[in-house]
Amino acid sequence: KGCRECQQFGAIQRAPASAIHPIIKPWPFRGWGIDMIGQINPLSSKGHKYILVATDYFTKWVEAIPFKKVDSKDAIQFVKEHIIYRFGLPQTLTTDQGSIFVSDEFVEFVGIPGIP
Template structure:
């Protein structure tokens, strides 16, 4: 019976795909993106969200610390350059200190001249993530 089960599993395509990967060589460990807490933040917008909230907010700005995985979130009715820089100044810099780097997607509101000026003022490295 054990031999029959072994032969069946060897012929079963799903068993071969989803079976334990015992003989797979170990992978290289990934280097940490952040050397200490609150040094590197990721930032992106979610939205528009339907239906709108009661205060007509339909966009969510999300920032995440890469070391601690701490998340700061705020909702907005519109996505503007000023909203982004105010959020970074009030919710990141004033609460957690000046980060070493901020990583954003390629959105125009996240890569504005206001954002570049603020990063230059506080000596923050602004990086863009790769496109999905």
Template sequence: MSSQQKKKFFKDVKHYFWDDPYLFRICADQIIRRCVQGQEAFDILKACHEGPTGGHHGANFTAKKVFDAGFFWPTIYKDAHNLVKSCDSCQRQEKISQRDEMPQNVIQVFEIFDVWGIDFIGPFSSSRGNRYILVAVDYLSKWVEAKALPTNDARVVVKFLKSLFARFGTPRAII
């Protein structure tokens, strides 16, 4: 192994970690994705292309859906391109030009409790000492969590979020 190959290896290896029984990769967007290979990778790719939410999109969009689902493998773009090229349904529809198609709006697919909105309300005058209300709303279900608090500092927010995460899991985003 040449010194350049060693440098490349050590540069690449820092993006991976092992959590038995899976290998994970920290991608450029700082999202941790599970590494897959072989038949499992093909099944995931096929589900993202042909499944109920697939839509028979192109190779790049299919690869993006795999990334959004939390998976990674080094040849994902090449494999997606080959899958689209070999997809019978896609090849039959290839002659339809984009100007003949209806405009499509991307629908964001989120799970319940994946995205929370959080904000303070107040200050209010209070005889019990609680001057603020911290409110969190799940974007999908519109579930509301609220807590009356004496202050609006970071410490009470962290405690509130820890309680929220313990009950509903860690969300993808907090707005």
């Protein structure tokens, strides 16, 4: 439920509880989670609607960058510039399987040898 009225006045959705399993990584920058936040409202002062965020599971280091629009090419460039070039190849890259992360381009990119 995305709109403000639905969040305030809509019925509460009850989901059955499930076990929580921590993600444990033995070294810094070996496992990253990546997600897209957006559309943010109101827009930023420069008109950005989305934020692409990656978090290292060991150190909790965060890399984030705003976008006016995001596609798989932007996500690939983000992973290259903000994760691989700065911290090396990660062992794992975990996504929520959003549309940009399951696109053919992104799947092909992470299928390259040495890319998780």
